[in-house]
Amino acid sequence: MASTPLVLSTTFLSSKLYQTSHHHRPPLNSFPSSSSLSSKSKQSFNYLASKPLLFSPKLIARAASEERVTEVTDSDLVGEDSATFDLNNQKLSSWFYFTAILGVVLFVLNVIWIDDSTGFGTAFVDSISAISDSHEVVMLVLVLIFAGVHSGLASFRDAGEKLIGERAYRVLFAGVSLPLALTMIMVGQVMWCLAHTVWIGNSMAVAASFGLIAHHLFGVWNGDRKLSERYGEDFEIVKGRTSVVPFAAILDGRQKLPKDFYKEFIRLPYFTITALTLGAYFAHPLMRAASFNLHW
Incomplete structure (x- = not known):
């Protein structure tokens, strides 16, 4: 105007x-x-x-x-820069705090949920399994419980942060979501989806993939709704030139890439994620052996 x-x-x-x-x-x-x-x-x-x-x-x-x-x-507005990582801006103390907090969270998660002798993970799965003899029904129930808790807590984030503070609510959110997500990851939930459904071809893969995809589609809508309520017209401006469909905004001309856009991918975070992904892929035999020892 x-x-x-x-x-x-x-x-x-x-x-x-x-x-x-x-x-x-x-x-x-x-x-x-x-x-x-x-x-x-x-x-x-x-x-x-x-x-x-x-x-x-x-x-x-x-x-x-x-x-x-x-x-x-x-x-x-010509694209956005993401995964920016400048070594000069990094602080050793911040990485120390991050490593310490992550270690504490993983330790507590193992004690209260994963370890059979002390955790409640096995009892939780057994209680859900008692609902039906069908593995497909059990999988869908696990997905629905995770989706309801995870998206529900995300929807109440604004009100929760005002009530108990941002950091406390994030700890609460992660503390509740991680165990429920871990339960599904242990049975291969996230590793499947469409490609694995076609590959495996049984009803269990279909049920797991359907629940996961439906939850993520709902997450996209719910995330946009929360951002729209928080930022109003400013969010609509950003939303109008982007798309949840990969490359759609670029192909239809709403978003323009800079000439040196490829430099965005030559970043340490991307190399780190790539290395971790390949490492997880080649470590599958070790992961399978470890999951077998859980007796879930």
């Missing part, structure tokens, strides 16, 4: 515009610098500034903000 039509509109004193000017939030992505504004934008703003008796400062700020949002969404 250009600034001049906004000011000359006969509705610029409406309550809607007044409320918007008070509650406008910056978009999810960063604004460009003031030097990136077009000359037309500067001229429009200078025209407004030269008329202090006709236009309120709040209205002028609103016009400038709208102009900057337009500039961002129309010209300056």
